[in-house]
Amino acid sequence: MEHRPELTIVSLYPRDMNIYGDRGNVLALSRRARAHGFEPVVVDVNVGDALPEQVDIVIGGGGQDSGQVRVSRDLVGRAAEFRALAEAGTPMLLICGMYQLFGHRFLTASDTMLEGIGVLDVETRAGAERMIGNVIVDSDEFGEIIGYENHSGHTVLGPGSVPLGRVKQGAGNNPDEGFEGARTHNAIGSYLHGSLLPKNPAISDFLIRTAAERRYGSFNSEVAVDETTLRARESAKRRPR
Amino acid sequence: MRDFFSTVIGKTVRALARLRGGGSAFPGLVVERLDPGYMGRVLSTLPLGVVAVSGTNGKTTTTKMIVEMLEAQGLRVFTNRTGSNYSRGVIAAIIEEATVSGKLAADVAVLELDEAHAMYFIDRVKPRFTLLLNVLRDQLDRYGEIDTTARYLQRIADATSEVLVVNREDRLVAEIGRQTRVRAGEHGSPQVREFGLTEDLLDTFPGDDDFHGGVHRGAGEESPQADADVTLVKLGKNRATFRIDGADYETPLLLEGLYNTYNAAAALATVRAVQAARTDGVAGDSGVEPLLRALAEVRPAFGRGEKLELDGMPLELVLVKNPAGFRLGLASFDATGVGVMIAINDQYADGRDMSWLWDVDFATLADGGVSVVSGTRAWDMALRLEHDDVRVGQVEEDLSRAIEAFRHATPGVPRRIYCSYTAMLGLRKRLSELTEVEEI
Numbered sequence: 001m002e003h004r005p006e007l008t009i010v011s012l013y014p015r016d017m018n019i020y021g022d023r024g025n026v027l028a029l030s031r032r033a034r035a036h037g038f039e040p041v042v043v044d045v046n047v048g049d050a051l052p053e054q055v056d057i058v059i060g061g062g063g064q065d066s067g068q069v070r071v072s073r074d075l076v077g078r079a080a081e082f083r084a085l086a087e088a089g090t091p092m093l094l095i096c097g098m099y100q101l102f103g104h105r106f107l108t109a110s111d112t113m114l115e116g117i118g119v120l121d122v123e124t125r126a127g128a129e130r131m132i133g134n135v136i137v138d139s140d141e142f143g144e145i146i147g148y149e150n151h152s153g154h155t156v157l158g159p160g161s162v163p164l165g166r167v168k169q170g171a172g173n174n175p176d177e178g179f180e181g182a183r184t185h186n187a188i189g190s191y192l193h194g195s196l197l198p199k200n201p202a203i204s205d206f207l208i209r210t211a212a213e214r215r216y217g218s219f220n221s222e223v224a225v226d227e228t229t230l231r232a233r234e235s236a237k238r239r240p241r
Numbered sequence: 242m243r244d245f246f247s248t249v250i251g252k253t254v255r256a257l258a259r260l261r262g263g264g265s266a267f268p269g270l271v272v273e274r275l276d277p278g279y280m281g282r283v284l285s286t287l288p289l290g291v292v293a294v295s296g297t298n299g300k301t302t303t304t305k306m307i308v309e310m311l312e313a314q315g316l317r318v319f320t321n322r323t324g325s326n327y328s329r330g331v332i333a334a335i336i337e338e339a340t341v342s343g344k345l346a347a348d349v350a351v352l353e354l355d356e357a358h359a360m361y362f363i364d365r366v367k368p369r370f371t372l373l374l375n376v377l378r379d380q381l382d383r384y385g386e387i388d389t390t391a392r393y394l395q396r397i398a399d400a401t402s403e404v405l406v407v408n409r410e411d412r413l414v415a416e417i418g419r420q421t422r423v424r425a426g427e428h429g430s431p432q433v434r435e436f437g438l439t440e441d442l443l444d445t446f447p448g449d450d451d452f453h454g455g456v457h458r459g460a461g462e463e464s465p466q467a468d469a470d471v472t473l474v475k476l477g478k479n480r481a482t483f484r485i486d487g488a489d490y491e492t493p494l495l496l497e498g499l500y501n502t503y504n505a506a507a508a509l510a511t512v513r514a515v516q517a518a519r520t521d522g523v524a525g526d527s528g529v530e531p532l533l534r535a536l537a538e539v540r541p542a543f544g545r546g547e548k549l550e551l552d553g554m555p556l557e558l559v560l561v562k563n564p565a566g567f568r569l570g571l572a573s574f575d576a577t578g579v580g581v582m583i584a585i586n587d588q589y590a591d592g593r594d595m596s597w598l599w600d601v602d603f604a605t606l607a608d609g610g611v612s613v614v615s616g617t618r619a620w621d622m623a624l625r626l627e628h629d630d631v632r633v634g635q636v637e638e639d640l641s642r643a644i645e646a647f648r649h650a651t652p653g654v655p656r657r658i659y660c661s662y663t664a665m666l667g668l669r670k671r672l673s674e675l676t677e678v679e680e681i
Contacts, residue, residue, distance in 0.1 A: 023600055027599065132593075133593065228627050231620040
């Protein structure tokens, strides 16, 4: 059997932050990495676990509030580690709860301040209304991003982050500005699940390409998007909000 | 006099609505508007009061089990049979069954309560007995989050006057039991009873918390394990063994699947609580055997492992509406020698978010494959199966065409369709043109 170069994917807090199909992102990323000729190695990092020595991609998801408190305490202890990884250009995908905690802070509905780790220049405040439904985002880098949002956090970006894209349908970061997600270096934060990566292989490709270039110096693989994915994107776009 | 007017108005509206082919809950809506106290007044006249059944999964079949066991004990039982589990559905059912003077000819009401809509209900009617089944990830985009659902169930528990029956193996529901016991304190009401599983069966029941290797019985908690009133100790094909008061009782069952069987333990514990409260002298006859004889006869509620016949072969409809339910559905039924179809819609009642499909492991279907995938989100389902290397024969969003394709692809074998709620309703409607389907 041919030797496939490895890519280590750190799956953050799968035990506490696994509520909206975040496992789908790990599955889709692994499958796509394999299609590009890599051998994905998924390392679960839960509260108290050490990070592996090699970290090529970081991926984290959402949780209900009770899980978020436990996780935020653990995460703050690793702030320096993650900031260093991000500054060095490690690709990251942080969904929903992890998006909020990779920002500076999150003020919850019960007025508790959860300290974040400031990898992304964003700040979140819980709002009265939940933003729920199908979302379509236009992104310069990734084209049309299709997902589903379900959050009450209002997230505002500072100058150190740029939005992932402009919302064509749905709310996104907050009900007022019409933007979704945030990006600093190669770390992407987003409210979108659905799951996000299975229907948005362009984002998987970005994570894999960036990781491969950093670890192996180059990346020149092209893999077409299959019909099932295209049809799933089309049907999701036709559905009501 | 007011009961009389409201009942007559309701019955009139119902007759008119029927003529127009209207919905079953419409007369309930009218009476609810005209006379908000109607439901509470009528139900408060029942000698054994109200039994409420709530939780995210399995309410309908469990309610059916409780009703049939109580009826076998000679009780007259009022229930919301149509699956209209909101207040106006309950009122519509009262209107249908009450005499014109607004009296229900019943000893007890057993009502399935949707977690969120139950708040409106318990403001009007206090259940005497409550059964809380589980808090699994169900339609999160409707209720927000799991913790919110748990708070709703806590409020139903708080409104319960006599006995609260809880699932010992569900972390959130067991916690509600503990809280209630603390709050009941010395005067001891409501009393809390548990139903549970033996240690070696725990692994068979995937909950939400343990999906990533967590534990069932809140590990690290110091409090000793509560003794369960009814424990499921053994599972076989259409057989189960329950431990009650230290004795093991084996019984045949028409119900199939891990889920239904565990819910039978819940129903038994609830019926035992009602039996113990009877003061009509029949309570002495409350041995376990007569209950089990009634339980053995219970058929699953529609869509809950319901068996139809198509082209001379059995066709099973399995309702799936959240990850834990889908996982149990897959684990409950043998995947070999069966034609499989999956139909997933994303209407409001199904939940619009497809994320949940990614929390189900479909590897058990890899050997046999899935003949047809259908529903408004057929392509999402197909994409999900692709990621578990499950072969898909055909993707056909339209339910009618999907049934035809499924019949064509699976001649001469038993068939099974896993379907979301509105997909199930649509399939039943189309299947009723091809075979006998019980009207609901």
